[in-house]
Amino acid sequence: xxRAALLFRLFLFALLSTPFxxxxxxxxxxxxxxxxxxAVAMLPFQAAPGxxxxxxxxxxxxxxxxxxxxxxxxxxxxxxxxxxxxxNPGAWRSKxxxxxxxxxxxxxxGGRFEVKFRLLDAIKQTQLAGxxxxxxxxxxxxxAHQIADIVYEKLTxxxxxxxxxxxxxxxxxxxxxxxVADADGQNPRTVVRSGEPLISPMFSPDGASLAYVSFxxxxxxxxxxxxxxxxxxxxxxxxxxxxxxxxxxxxxxLAVVLTRDEASQIYLINADxxxxxxxxxxxxxxxxxxxxxDGQTVYFTSDRGGSPxxxxxxxxxxxxRRLTFNGSYNVSPTISPDGRYLAYIGREDGRFRxxxxxxxxxxxxxxxxxxxxxxxxFAPNGQAVLYATVQGGHGVLGTVSLDGKTHAxxxxxxxxxREPAWGP
Amino acid sequence: xxxxxxxxxLALTLSACSSTSSTPATVEDxxxxxxxxxxxxxxxxxxGGAETTGLGGAGVAGSSLDGSGKYTGDPRKxxxxxxxxxxxxxxxxxxxxxxxFRPLLEAHAGYLLxxxxxxxxxxxxxxxRGSREYxxxxxQKRAEAVRKSxxxxxxxxxxxxxxxxxxxxxxxEADTEEAYAENRRVDVVYTDE
Numbered sequence: 001x002x003r004a005a006l007l008f009r010l011f012l013f014a015l016l017s018t019p020f021x022x023x024x025x026x027x028x029x030x031x032x033x034x035x036x037x038x039a040v041a042m043l044p045f046q047a048a049p050g051x052x053x054x055x056x057x058x059x060x061x062x063x064x065x066x067x068x069x070x071x072x073x074x075x076x077x078x079x080x081x082x083x084x085x086x087x088n089p090g091a092w093r094s095k096x097x098x099x100x101x102x103x104x105x106x107x108x109x110g111g112r113f114e115v116k117f118r119l120l121d122a123i124k125q126t127q128l129a130g131x132x133x134x135x136x137x138x139x140x141x142x143x144a145h146q147i148a149d150i151v152y153e154k155l156t157x158x159x160x161x162x163x164x165x166x167x168x169x170x171x172x173x174x175x176x177x178x179x180v181a182d183a184d185g186q187n188p189r190t191v192v193r194s195g196e197p198l199i200s201p202m203f204s205p206d207g208a209s210l211a212y213v214s215f216x217x218x219x220x221x222x223x224x225x226x227x228x229x230x231x232x233x234x235x236x237x238x239x240x241x242x243x244x245x246x247x248x249x250x251x252x253x254l255a256v257v258l259t260r261d262e263a264s265q266i267y268l269i270n271a272d273x274x275x276x277x278x279x280x281x282x283x284x285x286x287x288x289x290x291x292x293x294d295g296q297t298v299y300f301t302s303d304r305g306g307s308p309x310x311x312x313x314x315x316x317x318x319x320x321r322r323l324t325f326n327g328s329y330n331v332s333p334t335i336s337p338d339g340r341y342l343a344y345i346g347r348e349d350g351r352f353r354x355x356x357x358x359x360x361x362x363x364x365x366x367x368x369x370x371x372x373x374x375x376x377x378f379a380p381n382g383q384a385v386l387y388a389t390v391q392g393g394h395g396v397l398g399t400v401s402l403d404g405k406t407h408a409x410x411x412x413x414x415x416x417x418r419e420p421a422w423g424p
Numbered sequence: 425x426x427x428x429x430x431x432x433x434l435a436l437t438l439s440a441c442s443s444t445s446s447t448p449a450t451v452e453d454x455x456x457x458x459x460x461x462x463x464x465x466x467x468x469x470x471x472g473g474a475e476t477t478g479l480g481g482a483g484v485a486g487s488s489l490d491g492s493g494k495y496t497g498d499p500r501k502x503x504x505x506x507x508x509x510x511x512x513x514x515x516x517x518x519x520x521x522x523x524x525f526r527p528l529l530e531a532h533a534g535y536l537l538x539x540x541x542x543x544x545x546x547x548x549x550x551x552x553r554g555s556r557e558y559x560x561x562x563x564q565k566r567a568e569a570v571r572k573s574x575x576x577x578x579x580x581x582x583x584x585x586x587x588x589x590x591x592x593x594x595x596x597e598a599d600t601e602e603a604y605a606e607n608r609r610v611d612v613v614y615t616d617e
Contacts, residue, residue, distance in 0.1 A: 197592040199556050219587055220560065241564055241588055244557045257561065259588070262568060264561035287561045301558055307517075308558055329517075331555040345555060352554060374555055393599075419556065 026185035026397070026410040026417070033068040033406050038155050040064065041073040041097040041122070046080040046104035048113055052140040056103065056115065059144035063162040063184065064151060067383070068406025073097045080104065084118055093122040099155055103147070112136055115143055119151055128154045141186065161381040161422075167191075167201040167210055168388075168397060168420040170412075178212060180227065183379075183422070185410045191230065200244055203423025204251050210423075211235070211245035211254060222256050224271060235273045246289045246298075248315075255279065255289035255298055266300055268315075279317060288332055291315065292339050299323070299333040299342060310344055323357065326364060330355070332375060336382040341402070343367070343376045343385045354387050356402060367404040377422045388418045499535065500614065506531035512570055514608040516551075519565040521573050529570070532612055533577035540583070543615040546570050548588040549595075551604035560590030570610045 042061040064070040073095055081087050081102055089100045103117030112134060119129040129150050135143050142163060149160030164183045169176055178192035178201055192198060196215035203210060204224075211224045220243045225232035236242035240259035244266075247254055252271055257264050263283040269276050280286040284304040291298055295315060302311050302320065307328045313320040324330035329347035336343075339359070346355040346364075351371040357364050372390040379386065384399045384406075391409065395416035399408045411417065500507045512525045521529070536542050548567030550559040567586035574584060596603035 199560075199592070215589075215592060240586075241560060243560055257557070259561075259564050259586075262586075264564055285558075285561045285565055288555065288557050301555070329554065331558045347554065372553070 024412050024415075025188060026181070026412045028066065028185055028408055028410050030066050030068070030406065030408045033071075034401065034403060035405065037069055037071040038099065039071045039073055039097050040099045040101065040151070040155070041075055041092045041095065042101045043075055043078055043103075044080045045102070045115075045117070046082070048105040048107040050107060050111075051105050051113060052137050056105065056117075056140070056144040056147060057101070059141060060101070060148040060151065060162075063145060063148035063160075066184070066406075066408055067152065068401050069152075069156060084116060087118070087120065089120045089122040089125050097122045099128070099151070101147075101151060108134065113140075117147055119154055141182065145182070145184075158383055159381045161379045161383065164380050165203070165207070165423050166386060166397075166420055167203060167423060168417050169198045169201065171395070171416040171418065172414065178210070180210070180423075191225065191227065199419050201419060201421045202245055202247060203421060204247050205249055205424070206251055207424035211247060213243045213245065222254075224254075233273070235271065236267075236269060244287050244289060246291060248291050249293055249295045255291065255300075257287045257289070266298065279313065279315075280320070290333050290335055292335055293337055294339065299335060301331045301333065310342070323359075323362075334376045334378050334385070336378050337380060338382055341378075341382070343378060345373055345376060345387075354385055354400060356385075356404075365404060367400045367402070368398070368407075370398075373398075375419050375421075377420055379422050380424050386420045386422045388420055500617075507535055510612045511609045512566075512612075513605065514566055514610075516604075516608065519562065519569050521569050529573050530577060533574050533579050536574070536579045536583050543583050543585070544574075545613045545615060546574075546584060546586045547611045547613055548586065548590075549593060549607055549609055549611070550591050551607045552591040552594060553604070554591075556590055556592070560588050560592075563588030563590045566608075566610050570612070 042057050045055055045057050047055060061072055065072055073092065084102055084104055087100070087102050092100045100120045100122050101117060103115065106114045108114055115133045115135060117131060118127055120126070121128050131150065133143055145163035148162040152160035152162070161183060165180055166183055167178065167180050169178050174195060176194045176196065176198045177190045178198045179188045179190050181188040191210065192212070194214060194216050199213045201210055201212040208228065209224050209226055211222060213220045213222055220241045221234055222236040222242045222245045223232045224235050235245070235254060236256045236258060238258050238260040242256060242258055244257040245254050253268055254271060256267055256269055258267050264285050264287050265278060266280040266286050266289045267276055267278050279298060282304060284302055286300055286302045288301040289298050297312050298315050299310060299312050301308055305322060308331050309322055310324045310330050310333045311320040311322050323342070324344070327346055327348050330344055332345045334343050342357040342359060344355055344357065345352050352373050353370060354367045354373050354376050355364050356367055367385065370389045374388045376385050376387040384401050386397060386399050389396060389398050391411065395418045396409055396411035397417050397420050400406065499505050502508060506528050509528050512521060512528065536544065546567040548563030550563050564586065567588055571584050571586045575581065594607045596606045
């Protein structure tokens with residue numbers, strides 16, 4: 001009797017915890033890792049009856065693994081400690097751990113949960129962080145990502161980005177969908193569906209809106225769409241082509257590329273579509289603008305020198321200055337949140353790869369070893385670059401760390417993913 | 425007498441043909457309710473009253489039977505005329521209009537100058553390699569280059585528009601050099617076809 005009741009509850013719970021949308025989710029594979037990884041023992045959290053699956057330690061542990069900066073100590077067979085206050089980090093130090101994470105989940109009335117966790121320094125035997133949350137089942141994954149962010153920040157000094165989101169375009173046959181998913185590829189939601197191409201999505205700085213280009217009017221037009229309610233408006237629909245939207249850091253203006261004056265030129269426009277002003281001159285091919293984090297500079301692609309290269313110009317206008325000098329094709333700039341690095345696509349021997357440029361000294365590093373890379377986009381914590389590439393004949397997404405050593409692939413069988421953007 | 429007999433007979437025959445297709449539809453749509461499966465479905469689908477869709481449009485050479493009698497007259501449909509060729513192809517990374525396309529451009533310029541109400545959209549395309557936004561701009565540059573060539577031949581601005589699809593609408597989706605070459609092109613599309 002008791003067993004049947006238990007099975008019934010598990011079955012009911014499995015139904016309730018089915019993901020919201022029947023969308024297929026992207027698979028992630030990670031390869032490589034940093035030269036010096038921090039050893040962490042992530043113990044299983046004490047579980048509460050009816051809690052969602054997988055467990056918080058599993059989700060947070062996967063996040064940390066994916067960064068390539070951690071070595072997760074094997075904890076198979078370990079029991080969750082019954083009392084979080086009585087934990088002996090020293091026992092784990094002898095197994096090579098530099099840090100230890102312990103936690104517990106207890107069920108609360110009304111289907112809520114209380115989550116507690118502690119991050120301990122295994123060598124100094126001190127607590128580095130301890131938090132308690134009251135959450136609903138719907139907040140489960142977000143909570144796991146927040147735990148991973150705290151562990152990441154305390155141990156590396158850099159902020160985590162495990163709770164951030166990505167946008168990308170998916171093509172199946174002649175159908176296009178613009179999707180927003182968690183940074184680990186989970187919870188994909190379609191925000192635009194079209195029978196015509198969608199390209200160039202970009203999150204607004206506050207993450208509440210998405211700018212993108214749609215060909216549904218049989219020519220490219222720039223839209224801005226609210227992620228909360230799906231309402232959208234045309235921001236640039238001038239004569240000719242309208243494309244390459246890039247938000248200014250204050251979220252009030254965008255840079256766009258228009259061909260209303262014949263050549264592809266960069267203009268600035270208010271987010272409500274008013275106040276058009278022209279930024280580049282000369283009638284060359286200028287495109288792919290992106291603002292610096294302080295809003296003072298616009299980086300862009302131009303063929304004014306005879307081949308596509310990356311330039312910078314003051315956002316208030318002026319004479320552009322060239323930044324790339326290796327090779328005959330350097331395009332698609334994206335700027336790190338601290339403004340120190342540019343990532344872009346460089347073509348060499350016919351191979352398109354992600355390149356990192358340190359702006360202070362002009363040094364470059366090729367980050368990828370593939371051949372058909374496009375659309376690089378910096379992580380909101382500046383630690384990795386998201387991009388699109390081709391594998392096995394179809395479009396997949398990839399991330400690479402700034403040292404070029406940790407690679408991840410996000411892919412979904414049967415569909416082409418392209419045009420990714422990393423947002424808050 | 426013989427000299428006018430056959431042309432008159434021909435004209436009478438042709439006019440007899442066109443009078444039987446005097447309904448607004450241009451081409452008989454064989455998927456309309458006239459087929460038995462449509463009627464068997466029940467409901468009120470009168471055999472001749474189903475809405476048909478004309479097949480007139482780019483790519484169907486010379487089969488349109490519209491009432492204005494373009495069937496024999498439109499030089500753009502004549503496969504022997506350079507006007508029937510609508511694509512200008514480009515080298516890799518290039519937007520230069522090659523000399524071999526001069527006869528094609530001269531032919532279309534001549535047609536546009538002779539028909540002042542004709543309009544063309546010049547659609548620029550690229551192969552799929554490289555940045556989508558850069559390719560959108562490169563396709564535009566190719567379309568603009570063709571527009572400027574036509575302008576030099578006397579075609580007024582009002583009769584032309586240059587647009588770009590970048591790499592988004594490839595004619596050939598294969599991953600080969602031949603496919604890439606086929607996609608690096610500008611198509612001359614008449615707005616009335």
